[in-house]
Amino acid sequence: MNIVKVQLHNGERLPMLLDSQGLPVVAVNEWIMSRRNRSLNTLSNNLQELTPLYVWLESRGEDLFSLIRSGRFWPETFTSALIECLRRGQRKGKKLAKLAVRPDTFNKRLSTVLRFLNWCFYVVLSDQELGARREVISEVQDKVNHALKDGYHSKEPSNSEVKKGLTAMQARFLQDVLDPESAMLVSSPQTKLRNYLIVALMLLLGLRPGEVLSLRLEDVEFGALTNVRVRRRRISAEDTRSCPASVKRAGRILVLDYPRLEKLLNSYAMKDREIAVRRANGKRSNFFFLSRDGKPLSESSVQAIFKRVRRAYPGKLPGNLSAKSLRHSFTDGLRRELKLQGYSDDEIRAILMYLRGDTGRESQDTYIDYQGQSAEAQKAYWLKVAGSRGADDVPV
CATH class of the missing domain: 1.10.443.10 (Intergrase catalytic core)
Structure with missing residues (x-):
């Protein structure tokens, strides 16, 4: 996973997430486009916070939108594994990754992942051809939200x-x-x-x-x-x-x-x-x-x-x-x-x-x-x- 910055003809800059093959990750880049009123640094930080999610999905061979459309329930082991991935440091090149990130960093990652996952669920739920599966997918969304929100760390005491x-x-x-x-x-x-x-x-x-x-x-x-x-x-x-x-x-x-x-x-x-x-x-x-x-x-x-x-x-x-x-x-x-x-x-x-x-x-x-x-x-x-x-x- 790699983050690059793209400059448009009008001078606007936008960050873009590329996968391991150098191709744009469509869903997350569309989400970033929907938030383009925010600063470049904020959007770049959002992509940094979402990178562990896509590293985790890639390691499991899962496609996020296919997973949501299937209506499969996310078991506790599934969400626990995601939370654990967000807690771990990410390797940058040959540098060794930290065993765990700071609680504040983890909470930021989790908040961004929650916002992005809810956006993905709403995109799927807007499909008029879902029929009876809409209620099932909506129920899965509520359970995923509840499970991930339970993972927040307490704030670190100030020095x-x-x-x-x-x-x-x-x-x-x-x-x-x-x-x-x-x-x-x-x-x-x-x-x-x-x-x-x-x-x-x-x-x-x-x-x-x-x-x-x-x-x-x-x-x-x-x-x-x-x-x-x-x-x-x-x-x-x-x-x-x-x-x-x-x-x-x-x-x-x-x-x-x-x-x-x-x-x-x-x-x-x-x-x-x-x-x-x-x-x-x-x-x-x-x-x-x-x-x-x-x-x-x-x-x-x-x-x-x-x-x-x-x-x-x-x-x-x-x-x-x-x-x-x-x-x-x-x-x-x-x-x-x-x-x-x-x-x-x-x-x-x-x-x-x-x-x-x-x-x-x-x-x-x-x-x-x-x-x-x-x-x-x-x-x-x-x-x-x-x-x-x-x-x-x-x-x-």
Whole structure:
């Protein structure tokens, strides 16, 4: 089984699953086509999660649609064998496979397999010539759903020792390292300014890497107050990146009332970016952030920024520093500030929903350090009810 990426004439990319003979697996690729409104990464992950199912079917010599149309009941041993296959690691080339994947990985596989199997059942049930077999197949679908849903693992406990976001001191230090006027990290002036602006936009506005890399020139509106427009667009044929950046969440207008950052953004757009454009040999790009050769910047280049500063300052910055760390810092830090200003929980959720582009009220929960906040509240509570009895200098 192999996954390839196909680029259409309009610039859209779609992943495709090929069997062991290099031929497209029709059913699963049709399912992916029905979900083409989702991002390329999401669809590629879906195919990765479905690959064990087809490896298992191939090993048993089973054709999925023939199996469903037959109306045969799937015995417990059948579904148990499928669940066990989803639990196992998949061999990649000559690399040894892990004995078992993490519970979270297994649950993702199982969820995707369930969605795909239900789609396959509905395709078969839509056949008008089934007759009396429709009730039997529908009953088999219910039993398969019930058996597979019983296989879910409990969620892994979070690692409480690893803080996902940055402290205020770490956030300031990261900006000091990347600041174009700083000598802490040696790089070309154009690259250093660009990297600083990318990190600053993610840290101060809560932008995702895909949202930063999707920005066009017209999306940054300079004026008395600079606006940064996050827009959802179809993938352009001009985007030559193997994994084009995309905006997954709602579009929004973010006000950037930060004079120095506005000045640096304008300087980059007018001077440093134009230097990169001239290196592109006439192939002018409308994307705001460009590589040194004038092409749209890739997400791997953004991740390389964090990899470099992690290695350069291991004692000053956390070992898990990444683009997502900045999103955690933005969400958790802004929530604390809004709380201090007296906003209610409902108002805070609404504000964060808009600034983050969320469509669900619980989307930001995973980015908020509830554990850290609860520890602070507990300490204040202990001080009230126990006084100084827990102090270090109290004799035991």
